[in-house]
Amino acid sequence: MSRPGHATGGPYAPPAPRRTLTVHSSGGARLHTEVHGPDDAPAVVLVHGWTCSTAFWAPVVRELADDHKVILYDLRGHGRTPAVAPGGYSTRALADDLAAVLDATLRPGERAVVGGHSMGGMTIMAAADRPGFRERAAAALLCSTGSADLPAESRVIPLRTPAGRRRAHKLMLVSRAPLGPVSALTKRTLRYATMGAGASAAQIEACARIVHACPPAVRSRWGRVLYGLELTGGAARLELPTEVVIGTADRLTPLVHARRLASVLPDCRGVTELPGLGHMVPLEDAGAVAGRLRELVAGHLTARPAADRPPARNKRQKKEEAA
Numbered sequence: 001m002s003r004p005g006h007a008t009g010g011p012y013a014p015p016a017p018r019r020t021l022t023v024h025s026s027g028g029a030r031l032h033t034e035v036h037g038p039d040d041a042p043a044v045v046l047v048h049g050w051t052c053s054t055a056f057w058a059p060v061v062r063e064l065a066d067d068h069k070v071i072l073y074d075l076r077g078h079g080r081t082p083a084v085a086p087g088g089y090s091t092r093a094l095a096d097d098l099a100a101v102l103d104a105t106l107r108p109g110e111r112a113v114v115g116g117h118s119m120g121g122m123t124i125m126a127a128a129d130r131p132g133f134r135e136r137a138a139a140a141l142l143c144s145t146g147s148a149d150l151p152a153e154s155r156v157i158p159l160r161t162p163a164g165r166r167r168a169h170k171l172m173l174v175s176r177a178p179l180g181p182v183s184a185l186t187k188r189t190l191r192y193a194t195m196g197a198g199a200s201a202a203q204i205e206a207c208a209r210i211v212h213a214c215p216p217a218v219r220s221r222w223g224r225v226l227y228g229l230e231l232t233g234g235a236a237r238l239e240l241p242t243e244v245v246i247g248t249a250d251r252l253t254p255l256v257h258a259r260r261l262a263s264v265l266p267d268c269r270g271v272t273e274l275p276g277l278g279h280m281v282p283l284e285d286a287g288a289v290a291g292r293l294r295e296l297v298a299g300h301l302t303a304r305p306a307a308d309r310p311p312a313r314n315k316r317q318k319k320e321e322a323a
Helices: 054-064 091-105 119-126 131-136 162-174 184-194 201-212 216-227 232-236 255-264 286-300 315-322
Strands: 019-024 030-036 043-047 069-073 112-117 137-143 242-247 268-274
Touching: 019 091, 030 054, 030 091, 043 054, 043 091, 043 119, 054 069, 054 201, 054 286, 069 091, 091 112, 091 119, 091 131, 112 119, 112 286, 119 137, 119 216, 119 232, 131 137, 137 286, 162 216, 184 201, 232 255, 242 255, 242 286, 255 268, 268 286
Parallel strands: 043 069, 043 112, 112 137, 137 242, 242 268
Antiparallel strands: 019 030, 030 069
């Protein structure tokens, strides 16, 4: 008997949502979507990464759902969202789906803090110039992510040259090889690739169950999107308060990506580097991620009305004033 695609007990088991719905998006996508917490609380929308699912956010949801409305959805082909036709995997599709979820789950005039991990962060960058996203998103958190050059910068396969790393990581990204059952060997491999040395056995087990549940064909199709990713322009158009979080031991999207994002984001409010953590920061330190989200909510959703405070100045405006 195969194991479920998520932990079934403890802090890494997905909590029961207050309600679920199916959100329809482009190309026939039917997105499994969950709403946790009080409906009248400040809204936080969380987008998971490659090979993950809504279950990935379980410990963060537990930190937030008592006093926040937390909205989650499964990306195309992940979790309980069915796969789509082969042409339905792109950064445009990521943006379409986020825009559709925001429209379906937020009330007229309601805004949210939007957080994304890995490909979830890329989703936010891809949606940066969508009018609906700009109207709905009050602030953003980009966690363990990058905008371009992923295979050349990754350190999972630690070759010396960017060209060598690009070729090796392409094979990893586009592979359709089944991962097989969760075992001691596959958990060791996954910890090396995606987590810090201090990850607990429960965290590794939860991560392995989630990743192994992703269908190989879906993993490969999204892997091709990641291989050719170029969203630096999207990051430069993300004109809302944005924080970046990264683990210093992240091999998939190393520190260089977070620092590049900070240099191009119009309104970067800081980069939090978490010592010793790997790529799966929301599993490895849910409290740190929830804490950053709470601060964004406090600063941009529940602070005094905009009419009563001076407008925020982004980096471009500050440079112009200095000149």
